[in-house]
Amino acid sequence: GPFRTDRESVEKPTWRLSIDHKFSDDIMGYVSYNRGTKSGNFNTSVSTIGAQFYNPEKLDAYEIGLKSELFDRRLRANLSLYYYDFRNLQFLKPVLGSGIIFNGVNGASAYGGELELEARATQNLTLTANVGLHHSSLRDFPDAPNPCRSNATGAVDGGGFFCDPVTGTATTVPYNAKGNMLPGSAKFSGNAGFIWVIPSSAGDFDITGNVYHISDSPSELDNRLKVKAYTTVNGSIGWISSDKSLSARAWVRNLTNAYYYTVVVVSANNDSGLPAAPRQYGITLGYRF
Secondary structure, three states: OOOOOOOOOOOOOOEEEEEEEEEEOOOOEEEEEEEEOOOOEEEEOOOOOOEEEEOOOEEEEEEEEEEEEOOOOEEEEEEEEEEEEEOOOOEEEOOOOEEEEEOOOOOOEEEEEEEEEEEEEOOOOEEEEEEEEEEEEEEEOOEEEOOOOHHHOOOOOOOOEEEEEOOEEEEEEEEEEOOOOOOOOOOOOEEEEEOOOEEEEEEEEEEEEEEEEEEEEEEOOOOOOOOOOOEEEEEEEEEEOOOEEEEEEEEEOOOOOOOEEEEEEOOOOOEEEEOOOOOOEEEEEEEOO
């Protein structure tokens, strides 16, 4: 068809407002309010739809927290609580073998908290831990994308239909994603680790270890497909010379050889996933000059 030019101009100011207060030399509290946006754009990949503009996504983020260094700075403890208010969330909908991005106007909300700990158990042993709790929920979202296996090409208008959770067959009932979790959001994540430094006349040795766990995380708006919960273990043994010029480290990632997916998606006839890397190990050598 003929060349076509469309224009849209949207002005969305962003800002950050923050106030903090030192209750003592070792404890500080803060409150912040942030406004962020993700730019809008045009959908041009589906010729039967034409150039459709989708609006910028908007986020209002509120946070309150404490940062502290206690027991003569042997323990660092940071706590934060947050609330997110999303509007005009941008989502991808399969359409005619391609896809368009459109807005979930009513948006979603999310809230949670995070606790971060770092303790110096001895002069040479440091322990770390981090725990995060998260809850997200979509607001009223009629005609939401719903990638049924038997109808993966989608609808021309970008809408979705209710999908039978067992057979994956689309019905004629419009789908509403209200109350579903946001894709990519896990309710729990956490890790624990240590760093043990061993000084010697030949240089410093160190041993590190870390365990990470994350709960189920939905990958689509209908929350049918999920990246299942998994746990990984990583570790290393390192050495650095006294003059800091030479170093060596033996390391291992995914020590238990856990099998899990990093991404799961729906396609026309089935569900597919991208597995994470299996156990990996190696040696890294360094020379500083």
